[in-house]
Amino acid sequence: MITVLNPADLTVVGEVPNGTTADAVKAVDAAANAFPAWARTAPRTRSEILHKTFELMLRDREKLAELICRENGKSRADALAEVGYAAEFFRWYAEEAVRPGGDYGSAPAGGVRTIVTAKPIGVAALVTPWNFPAAMATRKIAPALAAGCTAVLKPAAETPLTALAIAELLTEAGVPAGVLTVVTTTDAAGVVSTWLADSRVRVISFTGSTPVGKALLRQAADRVVVTAMELGGNAPFIVTEDADLEQAAAGAMIAKFRNGGQACTAANRFYVHADVADRFTELFGREVEKLAVGPYSAGAQIGPLISDSAVQRVTKVVDEALASGARVTHQAAVPAAAGHFYAPTVLRDVPDDSTLFTEEIFGPVASIATWSTDDELIARVNDSEYGLAGYVYAGELGRAIRISESLDVGMVGINRGLVSDPSAPFGGVKQSGLGREGARAGLHEYQETQYLSIDWP
């Protein structure tokens, strides 16, 4: 069995089975057996089941949020927001399910008709991280089932209970047995490599770190499995000299501290124009100092990091930056509690070659550097192997758009600190991933295109 611990106080939240590679095979057996009937199910029927699941998630919003708080550690506000965000993927793909796509046309040379259809790929392997245990699961389950695929899901061992709860709601909504099987395990490599070696698995959708994503891409290549990769980020947060600094500071609080900074879309490095850097640092820093850090049960805004090793990792990279000349300007208080807490911290004079700027922090640390010209800014911001999200605060919208379009990233928040929305194509470029989730694009990840070429004298 796997014992799930609350990262805020190290108490036991629950226990789940520790799945083996044999369980991995059984899950694919069930999915493969269920696939023909599910693929033939009327899109409207699939749509109604997904919409019912949306309704059930909202019915159980408080219960699901509580579960997320206990196994992930995030604040109650973040957990409630995540449940709403996660549920919306079921509503969105309930609406997309009835429009699978297709086309009918005539070949330009005449004499031929072409019928194009979008077919469900088959069995989908879904692998999700601990930081958004509900939303990352539904962002994959919903389009997969909407397309007519069946699925096997491996949640992170740190947060398996949320995925199991969502699977129960899908069953309650009417999803037939075998359409979705959740395999909880500490043997992630064994279970997922078993899936990738199984000829019945036709697509893998992964959300997690870039190194693991690369390992899965290598494995997927052996059978040319379709891949959807949502990987690590290193989001820049840009403030121009004519930005509304109060608005920028408020947006920075969201972009940096949503989920305690444990989000791949989190603002990872701040580039503030030299003319306004001190003012912005003061406006932003004094809000950071006010942050209440602690267990969700105490009504805290910022919970713990997911593990002690995460605390050690963040501590190490901050200490390295301080040794290279960076300085702490603002810091929130941390409770003397047993959990994996790390103090929300603002740093200035962080060198561009600091690990805080080159790697994903995945913690509540804001590193601020200054810039002077747009060309210098763009060159420094794009000097990264990651390209998921970015944020631009500027007084003049045209300049904000010009800067945004110059960023090598998949998503940009302009004068807002959040980019996530089920109706938008979420994803990144470079080593932040392949493919898009959400929007219409998310459905295509689970479809194959076929066309019929008909002799038409």
Ligand SMILES: NC(=O)C1=CN([C@@H]2O[C@H](COP(=O)(O)OP(=O)(O)OC[C@H]3O[C@@H](n4cnc5c(N)ncnc54)[C@H](O)[C@@H]3O)[C@@H](O)[C@H]2O)C=CC1
């Ligand atoms: N681009 C995006 O949408 C997101 C990216 N991430 C990235 O993931 C990292 C944090 O999440 P973690 O869960 O720690 O990432 P992780 O990559 O360690 O784990 C993600 C999932 O992969 C599984 N896994 C780990 N090693 C594996 C292996 N060898 N074979 C198969 N599965 C394996 C884990 O059990 C988990 O379910 C950060 O780097 C973050 O940026 C996290 C969430 C979203």
Ligand SMILES: O=C(O)[C@H](O)CS(=O)(=O)O
């Ligand atoms: O808004 C989101 O989707 C989050 O950033 C989730 S994740 O990509 O960090 O897991």
